[in-house]
Amino acid sequence: AQKVTQAQTEISVVEKEDVTLDCVYETRDTTYYLFWYKQPPSGELVFLIRRNSFDEQNEISGRYSWNFQKSTSSFNFTITASQVVDSAVYFCALSEDPGGFKTIFGAGTRLFVKA
Amino acid sequence: GAVVSQHPSRVICKSGTSVKIECRSLDFQATTMFWYRQFPKQSLMLMATSNEGSKATYEQGVEKDKFLINHASLTLSTLTVTSAHPEDSSFYICSARRAGRTSTDTQYFGPGTRLTVL
Numbered sequence: 001a002q003k004v005t006q007a008q009t010e011i012s013v014v015e016k017e018d019v020t021l022d023c024v025y026e027t028r029d030t031t032y033y034l035f036w037y038k039q040p041p042s043g044e045l046v047f048l049i050r051r052n053s054f055d056e057q058n059e060i061s062g063r064y065s066w067n068f069q070k071s072t073s074s075f076n077f078t079i080t081a082s083q084v085v086d087s088a089v090y091f092c093a094l095s096e097d098p099g100g101f102k103t104i105f106g107a108g109t110r111l112f113v114k115a
Numbered sequence: 116g117a118v119v120s121q122h123p124s125r126v127i128c129k130s131g132t133s134v135k136i137e138c139r140s141l142d143f144q145a146t147t148m149f150w151y152r153q154f155p156k157q158s159l160m161l162m163a164t165s166n167e168g169s170k171a172t173y174e175q176g177v178e179k180d181k182f183l184i185n186h187a188s189l190t191l192s193t194l195t196v197t198s199a200h201p202e203d204s205s206f207y208i209c210s211a212r213r214a215g216r217t218s219t220d221t222q223y224f225g226p227g228t229r230l231t232v233l
Contacts, residue, residue: 035221043206045159045224091158099212100149100222105159 002027004094006106013082014114021077021109023092029053034068034075035093039108045091050098051075082113117143119211121225128199129233136194136228138209144189145211149222150182153206165192199232206230 003026013019025034036048049059051068059066063080079086089110095103118141128134138148146167151159163184164172171184181203183195192211196203206229210222 037224042226043208043229044226045208045210047221047224050221099147099220100210101147101164101212103149103161103222107158110156 002029002094002096002102002104004092004104004106006090006092006109008109009107010110010112012112012114015083016081018078018080019082019111019113021079021090021092021111023075023077023106025073025075025092025094027094029096031096033095033098035091035095035103036066036075036077037091037093037105038088039091040088048077048090052098079111082111084113084115087111087113117211117213117223119209119223119225121207121209121228123228124226125229125231127231127233130200131198133195133197134199134230136196136207136209136230138192138194138211138225140190140211140213140223143211143213143223145192145213146189147212148186148192149210149212150184150192150194151208151210153208153227155206159208162194196230199230201232204230204232 005024032053034051038046065078067076089108091108092106120139122137148165150162153159162177165184165186167186173179186192206227208227210224212222213220
């Protein structure tokens with residue numbers, strides 16, 4: 001069965017600190033897709049990244065970076081120099097296809113960034 | 116970009132009434148739409164997959180007679196919560212998958228509908 005675990009329920013940091021959000025997944029599929037979404041207080045999900053199982057290259061986008069390691073079934077997300085606007089709930093998700101069929105979401109990590 | 120809207124954004128209804136939530140893809144066609152449910156401070160749970168022109172596929176544990184889904188066109192799916200009860204109060208989120216695209220596309224999420232049943 002597929003499963004996504006985000007062990008960190010809440011994280012609180014001070015602005016400009018770096019923070020890493022952990023995500024561990026389980027799947028029997030050889031082809032799968034991993035996602036990160038941001039959900040600000042407004043509730044609307046914001047897509048951050050999608051990674052397929054064959055691409056283990058780490059990715060950096062501005063202050064965001066992602067570390068995908070199949071050996072440990074992890075897909076961790078790091079925010080560098082955090083800002084108050086980064087405060088939100090972040091979800092890691094797993095799907096069997098890029099379009100989102102049967103997407104399973106982790107429980108989410110609530111990030112508080114204090115000024 | 117791909118925009119998905121939901122209407123209404125918030126709804127309050129009395130117990131026993133039915134509520135319809137619309138999900139529209141505004142600038143693309145979506146043969147497939149997904150409906151999720153999110154309880155306060157919890158994760159999103161996939162309720163059903165809505166396919167244009169055919170019956171929805173419900174996830175285990177989701178009552179199809181309780182949550183009626185209709186996907187009548189390539190841009191609209193509706194979720195009707197029938198005979199709503201307070202335990203149905205939740206945040207309902209839809210997403211749409213662009214038609215005709217495969218490996219490079221993803222699902223686009225709507226802004227969500229907050230349902231409160233009194």
